[in-house]
Amino acid sequence: MYRYDEFDDTLVRERAKQFRGQVERRLKGELKEEHFKPLRLQNGVYLQLHAYMLRVAIPYGQLSARQMRVLAEIADTYDKGYGHFTTRQNIQYNWIRLADMPDVLDKLADVEMHAIQTSGNCIRNVTSDHLAGANLDEIEDPRPWCEIIRQWSTFHPEFSSLPRKFKIAVTAGETDRAAVRVHDIGLHMKRNAEGRIGFEFIVGGGLGRTPYIGLTVREWIAKEDLLDYLEANMRVYNRHGRRDNKYKARIKILVNELGLEEYKREVEEEFAAQNSWEKVVLPQAEVDRISAYFAAPAFAKLSAASEAFEAFKAASREQARWAKNNLRPHRVPGYISVHVALKPQGVAPGDATSDQMRALADIGERYALDDIRVAHEQDIVFPHVKLDDVPAIYAALKAADLHASNAGMGSDIIACPGLDYCNLANARSISVANEIQAVFADPEFEDEVGTLHVNVSGCINACGHHHVGHIGVLGVDKKGEEFYQVLFGGRADEKATIATIQGPGLRHEEVAPAIRRVVDRYLALRRDRSEKFIDTMGRVGQAPFKEALYAAA
Amino acid sequence: MPLLKDGKVVDDVWAFVEDGHELSPGGCIVVTLGRFLSEHDQLLARNRSIGVRLANADDPKLLAPFLDQIHLIELQFPKYVDGRAFSQAQLLRRRHGYKGEIRATGQVLHDQLRLMIRSGFDAVVFDDPNAEAIYASAAGEFTEFYQAAADTTDSVFVKRQRAREKAAE
Ligand code: HEM
Numbered sequence A: 001m002y003r004y005d006e007f008d009d010t011l012v013r014e015r016a017k018q019f020r021g022q023v024e025r026r027l028k029g030e031l032k033e034e035h036f037k038p039l040r041l042q043n044g045v046y047l048q049l050h051a052y053m054l055r056v057a058i059p060y061g062q063l064s065a066r067q068m069r070v071l072a073e074i075a076d077t078y079d080k081g082y083g084h085f086t087t088r089q090n091i092q093y094n095w096i097r098l099a100d101m102p103d104v105l106d107k108l109a110d111v112e113m114h115a116i117q118t119s120g121n122c123i124r125n126v127t128s129d130h131l132a133g134a135n136l137d138e139i140e141d142p143r144p145w146c147e148i149i150r151q152w153s154t155f156h157p158e159f160s161s162l163p164r165k166f167k168i169a170v171t172a173g174e175t176d177r178a179a180v181r182v183h184d185i186g187l188h189m190k191r192n193a194e195g196r197i198g199f200e201f202i203v204g205g206g207l208g209r210t211p212y213i214g215l216t217v218r219e220w221i222a223k224e225d226l227l228d229y230l231e232a233n234m235r236v237y238n239r240h241g242r243r244d245n246k247y248k249a250r251i252k253i254l255v256n257e258l259g260l261e262e263y264k265r266e267v268e269e270e271f272a273a274q275n276s277w278e279k280v281v282l283p284q285a286e287v288d289r290i291s292a293y294f295a296a297p298a299f300a301k302l303s304a305a306s307e308a309f310e311a312f313k314a315a316s317r318e319q320a321r322w323a324k325n326n327l328r329p330h331r332v333p334g335y336i337s338v339h340v341a342l343k344p345q346g347v348a349p350g351d352a353t354s355d356q357m358r359a360l361a362d363i364g365e366r367y368a369l370d371d372i373r374v375a376h377e378q379d380i381v382f383p384h385v386k387l388d389d390v391p392a393i394y395a396a397l398k399a400a401d402l403h404a405s406n407a408g409m410g411s412d413i414i415a416c417p418g419l420d421y422c423n424l425a426n427a428r429s430i431s432v433a434n435e436i437q438a439v440f441a442d443p444e445f446e447d448e449v450g451t452l453h454v455n456v457s458g459c460i461n462a463c464g465h466h467h468v469g470h471i472g473v474l475g476v477d478k479k480g481e482e483f484y485q486v487l488f489g490g491r492a493d494e495k496a497t498i499a500t501i502q503g504p505g506l507r508h509e510e511v512a513p514a515i516r517r518v519v520d521r522y523l524a525l526r527r528d529r530s531e532k533f534i535d536t537m538g539r540v541g542q543a544p545f546k547e548a549l550y551a552a553a
Numbered sequence B: 001m002p003l004l005k006d007g008k009v010v011d012d013v014w015a016f017v018e019d020g021h022e023l024s025p026g027g028c029i030v031v032t033l034g035r036f037l038s039e040h041d042q043l044l045a046r047n048r049s050i051g052v053r054l055a056n057a058d059d060p061k062l063l064a065p066f067l068d069q070i071h072l073i074e075l076q077f078p079k080y081v082d083g084r085a086f087s088q089a090q091l092l093r094r095r096h097g098y099k100g101e102i103r104a105t106g107q108v109l110h111d112q113l114r115l116m117i118r119s120g121f122d123a124v125v126f127d128d129p130n131a132e133a134i135y136a137s138a139a140g141e142f143t144e145f146y147q148a149a150a151d152t153t154d155s156v157f158v159k160r161q162r163a164r165e166k167a168a169e
């Protein structure tokens, strides 16, 4: 993974020092909350219902064991012993005192971490495929480009006061596990006709109140032009993005109001106008330096089959199920990627205790080449694991109560914090997610249903990605009472689709039974077990599912 | 309100003349972009220093033919979170090579100063009794930058390359 040099280190330390000064000015009353807000926001500090929240950047979701242990230590020392892994591959702490934040940032800086640009109207933490470097279908590792974008965007003087926040995701797999089509800018690494690797450049995706699937502005842009082309896009957005209404300020609205052709014309004009001295200087030697940190680790030569692994699966149904649901193929024989679903029944999705973090760190160090990833499904992934070590890993996960075997299944729900933590919420998300999880409490039933993505948001801001769930659930407020609208047919992968709202909202207690009926309808309608929920819905349409949804009413 | 030029408090000798109002015969005056574009012949013939105030939506490119005759360009921060003037300043300095004063007005706050300096502002109207000291500390808060900008082209990418080349010698 990437390691800081003296420049990176200096920047992060100077930032921590600067923020310490800002917090001091705030605590002394020299800085009004109104003026402190944009500063704390660009440092990932939100004011929530009960306390300040700190969001720490985990660039493109990758952590070492040492970093994970510091995250655990912060949870213990400054929070209530846990943290929350987010859909943007970051971690949030919900109970840190403002006065402690500078110390937390220093601790983070000691392990090459920070909270820079994790909130505010700037370019946010770059996200990527959690299986980068391990998966079968990627044409190249996208992480060097994530790191290059991280550096280029950090404290960018021109793009620190954008109309709205700005999210960039990069993927390099045929299967898009980074949801690049629902980001402000999505970069999908592809070959051009000559076989060179560059980026499909996608702009204007996003969820929130007006969801859009991003549009392709360039089918292919060369690596050496990437940062300049990004600058051209950012400048057009900074100058022309709407600032009169924060709900219309995202780049998706600009692209939509101008139309793709006009947007593209403006970007191309700006790009063509760049003088040689305005171009970002990114020497090939620098790209090579950064790429070297992501070189494939020294994998052992192993046979594709592992007796230990076969015996593990044969030993119990519980283990067989976990192996079936939580492992992903690896490009090197004898290796596999492990999904740790942070979604046991009855817990806020994405939460992990400090003990669990330490257990994850230990596993990462002993068995997983010190490479730990946070997936946007709010899960933890060990991308590089030997099949032979799976039994030991499973035992260690089980000891830490991290052995939920539901990765990618109905109970592996993405949910935002909702009314329990968030001051924008209309409704609770966690409890409704927990009730839906209970629908899938029987593992046999859950396996029978198979792949199913259920996403829950507590309000229209869509932090829980309800627009891209196969089943989406959205909390709405009706005269002070919590209601939930249900959406069907969304997906975040390379076939990205915005889900469709089905109709009037349901009461809290009606949601889980309604979803059960929808799932039963799928089981009745599917061709056979190989046809997934989303594919059956694609084949027969949403009407029969809608009928099932409201069948009790 | 104090005006800082290169970090020092200076007297403001400029007067803004609203559209439609008569120009005073002497002195340094600032006019809107619209007025400048329609009256530039007369304005430049006055042989006095001339400044232009750009609205946030104005395109700095329109001034390109006149930049060596303009002494001041005023850019605005209607709210500190509105960063359009950063792009305007970068365009003026880096694309069009403007060398005169670029002045920030409006809601100019301590923590925006560094971004302003980086983007090419050399003057700010900054309301604080300790304006000079604050400016100096904001200007020096960071020593490394990942991007080239109007203030320096020595980005971290460039410095690393230089170090590599030196090591190879
Ligand atoms: C609890 C405090 C939180 C608040 C006040 C909050 C607020 C918001 C708001 C206002 C938006 C909409 C922004 C827009 O459309 O421009 C948003 C979007 C988003 N939030 Fe949160 N959020 C919170 C927590 C979280 C958490 C915990 C996560 C991750 C699990 C998260 C993930 C996201 C994502 C991914 C989006 C992007 C949707 C898009 O692309 O438009 N948020 N949030």
Ligand code: SF4
Pocket (backbone or CB within 6 Å): A416, A417, A418, A419, A422, A423, A424, A425, A426, A427, A429, A457, A458, A459, A460, A461, A462, A463, A464
């Ligand atoms: S979706 Fe709404 S309720 Fe949920 S975290 Fe985001 S802003 Fe809060």
